[in-house]
Amino acid sequence: MVTNHQVLFDKVTPTGLPKPGETTKPGSTELDIDNVPLNGGILTRNIAVSLDPTMRNRMKGDIGYFSPPYVVGQPVTAIGIAEVVRSEVNGFSAGDIIYAWSVGIEEYTIHPASVAPTFRKFDPTLLKNGLTITTYLGAAGMAGMTAYMSIKEIIGDLKPGNKMFVSGAAGAVGQLVVQICHQAGVKVIASAGTDEKCAFVRSLGADETINYKTEDLPAKLKSFAADTGIHYYFDNVGGDQLEAYINNAARYGIIVACGYISGYNADKPEDVVYPKNLFNIVTKELKYQGFIVSSFIPKWIGKFMEEVPQMLADGKLKNKEDVTFGVYGAEDAFLRLFTGDNQGKVAVLIDTERAEKWNLKKQIEGAKVWK
Amino acid sequence: MVTNHQVLFDKVTPTGLPKPGETTKPGSTELDIDNVPLNGGILTRNIAVSLDPTMRNRMKGDIGYFSPPYVVGQPVTAIGIAEVVRSEVNGFSAGDIIYAWSVGIEEYTIHPASVAPTFRKFDPTLLKNGLTITTYLGAAGMAGMTAYMSIKEIIGDLKPGNKMFVSGAAGAVGQLVVQICHQAGVKVIASAGTDEKCAFVRSLGADETINYKTEDLPAKLKSFAADTGIHYYFDNVGGDQLEAYINNAARYGIIVACGYISGYNADKPEDVVYPKNLFNIVTKELKYQGFIVSSFIPKWIGKFMEEVPQMLADGKLKNKEDVTFGVYGAEDAFLRLFTGDNQGKVAVLIDTERAEKWNLKKQIEGAKVWK
Numbered sequence: 001m002v003t004n005h006q007v008l009f010d011k012v013t014p015t016g017l018p019k020p021g022e023t024t025k026p027g028s029t030e031l032d033i034d035n036v037p038l039n040g041g042i043l044t045r046n047i048a049v050s051l052d053p054t055m056r057n058r059m060k061g062d063i064g065y066f067s068p069p070y071v072v073g074q075p076v077t078a079i080g081i082a083e084v085v086r087s088e089v090n091g092f093s094a095g096d097i098i099y100a101w102s103v104g105i106e107e108y109t110i111h112p113a114s115v116a117p118t119f120r121k122f123d124p125t126l127l128k129n130g131l132t133i134t135t136y137l138g139a140a141g142m143a144g145m146t147a148y149m150s151i152k153e154i155i156g157d158l159k160p161g162n163k164m165f166v167s168g169a170a171g172a173v174g175q176l177v178v179q180i181c182h183q184a185g186v187k188v189i190a191s192a193g194t195d196e197k198c199a200f201v202r203s204l205g206a207d208e209t210i211n212y213k214t215e216d217l218p219a220k221l222k223s224f225a226a227d228t229g230i231h232y233y234f235d236n237v238g239g240d241q242l243e244a245y246i247n248n249a250a251r252y253g254i255i256v257a258c259g260y261i262s263g264y265n266a267d268k269p270e271d272v273v274y275p276k277n278l279f280n281i282v283t284k285e286l287k288y289q290g291f292i293v294s295s296f297i298p299k300w301i302g303k304f305m306e307e308v309p310q311m312l313a314d315g316k317l318k319n320k321e322d323v324t325f326g327v328y329g330a331e332d333a334f335l336r337l338f339t340g341d342n343q344g345k346v347a348v349l350i351d352t353e354r355a356e357k358w359n360l361k362k363q364i365e366g367a368k369v370w371k
Numbered sequence: 372m373v374t375n376h377q378v379l380f381d382k383v384t385p386t387g388l389p390k391p392g393e394t395t396k397p398g399s400t401e402l403d404i405d406n407v408p409l410n411g412g413i414l415t416r417n418i419a420v421s422l423d424p425t426m427r428n429r430m431k432g433d434i435g436y437f438s439p440p441y442v443v444g445q446p447v448t449a450i451g452i453a454e455v456v457r458s459e460v461n462g463f464s465a466g467d468i469i470y471a472w473s474v475g476i477e478e479y480t481i482h483p484a485s486v487a488p489t490f491r492k493f494d495p496t497l498l499k500n501g502l503t504i505t506t507y508l509g510a511a512g513m514a515g516m517t518a519y520m521s522i523k524e525i526i527g528d529l530k531p532g533n534k535m536f537v538s539g540a541a542g543a544v545g546q547l548v549v550q551i552c553h554q555a556g557v558k559v560i561a562s563a564g565t566d567e568k569c570a571f572v573r574s575l576g577a578d579e580t581i582n583y584k585t586e587d588l589p590a591k592l593k594s595f596a597a598d599t600g601i602h603y604y605f606d607n608v609g610g611d612q613l614e615a616y617i618n619n620a621a622r623y624g625i626i627v628a629c630g631y632i633s634g635y636n637a638d639k640p641e642d643v644v645y646p647k648n649l650f651n652i653v654t655k656e657l658k659y660q661g662f663i664v665s666s667f668i669p670k671w672i673g674k675f676m677e678e679v680p681q682m683l684a685d686g687k688l689k690n691k692e693d694v695t696f697g698v699y700g701a702e703d704a705f706l707r708l709f710t711g712d713n714q715g716k717v718a719v720l721i722d723t724e725r726a727e728k729w730n731l732k733k734q735i736e737g738a739k740v741w742k
Contacts, residue, residue: 274646290651290654
């Protein structure tokens with residue numbers, strides 16, 4: 001028997017920030033990993049999970065979100081990497097490392113057979129390039145795929161000399177968008193919530209930054225737009241920043257709509273800010289298009305895996321990670337996504353015992369290990 | 372000397388309905404058409420103009436609209452067809468019939484040389500197919516091009532069996548969109564402001580209609596969406612109807628953003644309704660794209676002129692026109708666009724003396740002739 005430590009969903013929280021200890025709470029069960037019935041499914045030992053703002057929407061009950069709401073009393077789930085312990089599904093066997101959309105924030109998860117077709121095998125030799133397992137959940141994982149594939153799919157070829165505004169630019173996706181655009185010769189203005197984050201984003205190649213909490217964002221966008229307008233907007237936040245972009249968009253401007261973080265934790269639905277200038281979508285002939293990476297992985301994964309992990313390993317793409325060690329640390333780590341206290345891509349290493357195997361030995365030294 | 376009757380712009384009117392006699396007023400000047408100096412430009416005798424909702428935005432002063440505001444004391448201008456009387460521009464000579472973006476609502480206009488490159492010659496033999504000159508300003512002109520080209524450009528191939536919502540469906544553009552979609556095997560639900568207009572739109576092939584003034588539009592859209600959602604939305608109006616579509620959109624739904632009529636005459640900017648559910652642009656991966664026909668005429672005009680006039684002549688495409696006879700009728704006709712009292716595409720035949728030449732002999736009989 002082992003103790004399976006878990007972060008459980010505990011209370012539907014439609015508004016405000018998620019509350020550790022209330023929205024979610026720590027828990028545990030005893031598990032006989034050798035004999036627990038799998039009912040045709042797969043038992044995994046979980047290695048690491050990615051924490052993403054979009055998970056907040058699954059804590060609101062049934063709001064018609066495209067991912068189902070979390071179930072009270074059950075573990076919160078996330079995109080993660082896990083090792084197969086036992087499998088009753090053909091094609092998977094003990095020792096396989098898999099990517100899955102729905103890894104419990106817990107040490108072990110029993111996956112029903114029905115989800116196995118969505119698993120993707122992770123090639124552990126990829127770690128030989130020096131990248132960590134959490135990088136494969138971030139810059140070389142979903143966040144990287146989101147940045148890379150959404151630009152390919154919605155913008156196509158970036159035109160050197162064009163201008164781009166990136167919001168949430170210090171976040172997991174934003175920091176990669178800044179670099180991809182900068183390296184393509186695009187002029188980048190980027191927003192973030194602290195001066196420190198702005199400095200980080202400038203170090204990645206942003207030409208200008210805006211601390212949206214202390215600076216006049218519309219004025220800075222207007223000045224950056226100058227005579228040409230701004231050709232692209234990578235939108236992680238929606239709300240006021242989206243409105244400001246639309247006012248400063250170039251004709252035929254393109255908005256990659258990747259998130260709407262400004263609205264995720266509103267106290268009341270009426271508090272969510274929506275742009276009041278959509279008429280410009282018509283008059284400037286803008287394209288405003290939503291993107292969810294799962295729709296385009298089959299199309300772009302080959303090209304992505306050829307290019308991006310190597311660029312990260314070579315330092316041609318940089319990424320900053322905010323890794324928490326241990327299951328119970330996930331509650332605080334998730335909250336940091338919304339308070340802005342995170343430093344880059346937020347992930348949790350669940351398998352802290354094998355940190356070295358996952359190339360996180362250096363990072364775990366001296367760090368707090370939860371549980 | 373001839374008297375040049377004109378509709379003059381008289382007062383910047385930022386909000387509310389345009390007011391005949393106040394926003395615009397009738398006027399006239401004496402013109403020596405044989406000797407008036409052209410300063411290198413072109414004198415035209417104007418045949419007909421198209422009245423379009425978008426002109427309302429040019430009556431608001433300088434609001435940053437893509438077309439310049441009308442000038443107080445000068446004639447209101449519109450898209451029109453005119454005959455060259457005298458030309459000092461190479462390539463144009465007396466008797467040429469031209470399409471122009473900026474024909475004065477007056478009997479004669481002097482065009483500066485700088486606008487001549489935007490003129491397109493009209494082949495008068497096109498009238499031999501029985502179509503009227505005003506049809507070449509509507510279904511076979513800008514309105515038709517807008518319907519045809521925006522679908523080609525933003526949606527691409529319509530998929531039979533998919534569902535489409537068209538707002539403003541009895542209008543110049545909407546009535547053609549309904550027919551194009553219906554003939555492509557798309558299931559169409561369409562909104563209009565009177566039961567009579569709804570019946571007309573059903574006669575064009577709409578499967579269902581909604582009188583948005585008397586019926587519960589969101590409920591009818593929801594029922595039409597059923598399990599699949601609605602795949603396309605052709606948006607002429609914005610506001611509440613746009614919000615209702617977004618709530619009932621299929622994943623990967625496409626919004627052709629062609630106008631925002633619901634906002635054009637608001638008494639206060641705060642009265643304009645904007646959707647409060649843009650988060651769904653992300654989660655449903657919608658594409659919401661603005662369209663202005665002038666951007667795509669060069670790309671699609673050949674295919675359009677090959678197909679559409681003949682379809683109209685053969686009755687394979689139907690169109691309803693609301694033709695006013697005489698310059699001074701333009702004021703009332705323009706107002707009808709917003710009160711909903713128009714019956715189809717609104718145009719003004721300026722050259723009432725030659726109605727027969729423009730295939731409008733039957734229509735002018737018994738009709739009111741202004742001026």
